[in-house]
Amino acid sequence: MTSINIRTLLIAGDRSGSGKTSITTSIAAALAKKYVVQTFKVGMDYIDPSYLTAATGRPCRNLDSFLMTDEEVRDVFTHACDGADIALIEGVRGLYEGADAILDTGSTAGIAKILDVPIILVINTRSITRSAAALVMGFQAFDPQIQIVGVILNNVQGKHHIQKTKEAIEHFCNIPVFGAIPRTETPDLVMRHLGLVPYVEAAATDTALTISDLSARFLPYLHIDEIESHARKISVPIPLSSAFTDGISKKCAHTRIAVAHDKAFNFYYPDLFDILRANGAEIQFFSPLHDVFEKVANADGFIFGGGYPEYYAADLAKNESMRRGLQRAAKMGVPIYAECGGLIYLASSLEIGSDFQGLTQGEKYSLCDIVHGIVTIPVQRTVRYVVGETSTHCPFGKHRIFGHVFHYSAIEPTDPQYGIKLERGVGIDGSHDGLVVSSVMAGYTHLHPVPSISFFQAFIERCKSASQKR
Numbered sequence: 001m002t003s004i005n006i007r008t009l010l011i012a013g014d015r016s017g018s019g020k021t022s023i024t025t026s027i028a029a030a031l032a033k034k035y036v037v038q039t040f041k042v043g044m045d046y047i048d049p050s051y052l053t054a055a056t057g058r059p060c061r062n063l064d065s066f067l068m069t070d071e072e073v074r075d076v077f078t079h080a081c082d083g084a085d086i087a088l089i090e091g092v093r094g095l096y097e098g099a100d101a102i103l104d105t106g107s108t109a110g111i112a113k114i115l116d117v118p119i120i121l122v123i124n125t126r127s128i129t130r131s132a133a134a135l136v137m138g139f140q141a142f143d144p145q146i147q148i149v150g151v152i153l154n155n156v157q158g159k160h161h162i163q164k165t166k167e168a169i170e171h172f173c174n175i176p177v178f179g180a181i182p183r184t185e186t187p188d189l190v191m192r193h194l195g196l197v198p199y200v201e202a203a204a205t206d207t208a209l210t211i212s213d214l215s216a217r218f219l220p221y222l223h224i225d226e227i228e229s230h231a232r233k234i235s236v237p238i239p240l241s242s243a244f245t246d247g248i249s250k251k252c253a254h255t256r257i258a259v260a261h262d263k264a265f266n267f268y269y270p271d272l273f274d275i276l277r278a279n280g281a282e283i284q285f286f287s288p289l290h291d292v293f294e295k296v297a298n299a300d301g302f303i304f305g306g307g308y309p310e311y312y313a314a315d316l317a318k319n320e321s322m323r324r325g326l327q328r329a330a331k332m333g334v335p336i337y338a339e340c341g342g343l344i345y346l347a348s349s350l351e352i353g354s355d356f357q358g359l360t361q362g363e364k365y366s367l368c369d370i371v372h373g374i375v376t377i378p379v380q381r382t383v384r385y386v387v388g389e390t391s392t393h394c395p396f397g398k399h400r401i402f403g404h405v406f407h408y409s410a411i412e413p414t415d416p417q418y419g420i421k422l423e424r425g426v427g428i429d430g431s432h433d434g435l436v437v438s439s440v441m442a443g444y445t446h447l448h449p450v451p452s453i454s455f456f457q458a459f460i461e462r463c464k465s466a467s468q469k470r
Contacts, residue, residue, distance in 0.1 A: 003238055004078045006038075008115065009231040011152075012091035012108045014123040014135060019154040019181065021048050023122055024090040026218035027227060028055040029211050031086060038084035040077070042108045043092035044385075044404040044448065046267040046306065052090065055211050059270035063089070064448065066099045066106030066385055067402040070114050072450050075239045076271060077115060086231055089117060095139060095146070099385060106385070109146055118149040118232050120178060125165050126155040133168035140173060149230045152222065153180040178230075179222035243271070243450045247279040247457055255281045255464045258299035262287035264316060265341055267306030272449040272456070279460050288345065289315050293325025301335040301463030302326070304342025306446055310377055310409070311358070313350050313365040323368045330370045330440050333469070335395065335462045338442035340407055343435070346370040346442045347411055352377060356408075371435040371442045373413035381408050386425030386445045388433075394419035395439045396458040402451040405444045411435075420445060439466060 011027065013020040024039075031037045032055060039052035039060040044067070049060035061080040063073050081087055091108030098107030112119055121139060125132050132153070140148055151169055156162050166177040257276055261268070265288065276283055286296045288304075289312055296302070309316060317323075326346075330336055338346050348369040352359045356378040383406045390399045396419075405425055413428065419441045420427060420434035427433025427444060434443035439462065449456055 001238065003235045004081055005233055005235050006081050006084060006087050007231040008087040008089070008117050008234045009227070010089040010091060010108070010112050010117045010119045012095040012112075012119050012121055013093070014121060014139065015094045016097075018094075018122045018124045020090060020122045021051065022214055023152060023154070023181070023218060023222070024088065025051045025055050025211065026215045026222065027224065028052055028088050029215045030219055030222075030224045031088065031228065032056045035085035036083060038081050038087045040080070040087065040089040041092070042089065042111050043106070044406075044446065045092065046269075048090065050266070051211070052088075058084070061271065062269055062448070063111045064106060065104065065110035065114060067387075067404075067448050067451050069451070071239050071241075072243070073111065073114050074236050075242050075244070076450055078236055078238045079242065079244045079271075079274070081236075086228075088231075089115075091119075095119070095121065096142060104143075109143060112147075113145055115236060116234055118147045118230060120150045120152060120227065120230070121148050122152045122154055124155050125153045125161070125180075126157075126183070129161060129164040130168045132165045133172040136169055136173045136175075140175075148175060150176045150178045150227070152178050155183045156180045157183050176226065178227050181218060181221050243453050244274050244278050247275065247453065253280045255300050255460055255467070256284055256298065257281045257460070257463060258284045258286050258296040258302045260288050260302070260304045260342065260345075261285040262289045263307075264289055264309045264312040265305050265307040265345075267339070267341065267446065269449055275449045275453060275456055276460065279457050281460050281463075288319065288322050290319070292319075292321040294321070297325065297329075299329075299334070300467040301459065302329070302337070304336070304338035304345060304442075306340035306342065309341045309344050310350060310352075313363075313367070316345060317365040317367060326368050327370060330438065333439045333466050335459060335466055336370070336440040336442070337396075337459055338440075339446050340405070340444050343371070343411065343442040343444060344375045344409060346440070347373050347375045348414075350375045350377070354378065370440055371413065371437050372415070373411045373435070375409050375411045377409040379408060379410045382406070382426055382444070384425040386422060386427075386433075388420055388422035388425070388431075388445075390419055390434070390455065391421050393417050393436045394434065395436060395441060396455060396462050399452065399455040399458065401445070401447055401455055403445050403447040405446065407444055419443070
């Protein structure tokens, strides 16, 4: 088989806050009752995909044309769609927003063109009717290669608003309106400083909207059968070289990588787990919140992803078995890699500088003290794409890396040695990121594992080598 053929549809917004996440999640849940649905999210994002994953039971994957080549986008898409009946993609921000003012790079439109996917546009119609048609016409005319096949109206108020807006769009734009969500049905999803609260946390709160609740609010106003009928079968070539199969290595077989995964640490791209396994690693998930270190004492290496450790700092600090065990492992040369929330956990301590999103000023927590420095939150928000390379100090060798940063904290390290030099983006200290202590590297950069695959392959090799020396 040289290509994959699958019905596909992309839900885009006219802007951030258009309501596309709630709408896409509801559509995914409805389709999942009849089909095996594979979802995707455009851009570097962990949180929105957690809702799409919950809606379908299959891990949502990310597609980003700034960090990935066209071949890598197709590789992720074809790999994820194996066994699926239909693919549903959620866009990022507005349809044409991206990393560049002129080019498609990093935009939803860029992904739509790489995969040749039809688009349904969600528009916020608050206080507009006929002007909504002008808005849609602008999106249609802006790039003739973009195929907008229909519109969903959000934030409508009353039958007259719906009728007038629908009539204008269908008359002037010559495309159907697939539904209209009343303003009163717009849900109050649980928010936090990095966006939505991840579904694994939100679903556990007393006031949480479940996927069923969300669907119950939206589906009565959406024409699901018409939406489904506009999903078009696309043919996407399967790349000759794949990140998910080409790295299989017998010499790293049975290398055990312990991956922190709980309410405090859950920002991971599912592609990472596939790539680790394809390169011979066995993954052992564990909870720094609840598990004793003995559960992972035989691990050959550790990975700490991002998340919200600041909200669980008291419990993380109380789990001395895990903190002390990780300290011993680091001193023994066990490789450890940490991103953002993982950096906070491996630092000496966390201090809350002012009241912020449920955090109380003056609180201070002692953490692992593996990378030496004090983390303070909040500080000014940092959100950027990241491109760079690892330095000679990196314990895992020299590699090109691609990812992003998104955080509200800062660390003041003691005698820092950095393993990453950034060409784009902001690290711990300007263009420097990745604090290095022996076989440990922890920084703010979140790497996407597909364009940064050589880094993770080298990490596994280092884990195997270190285990043989112990």
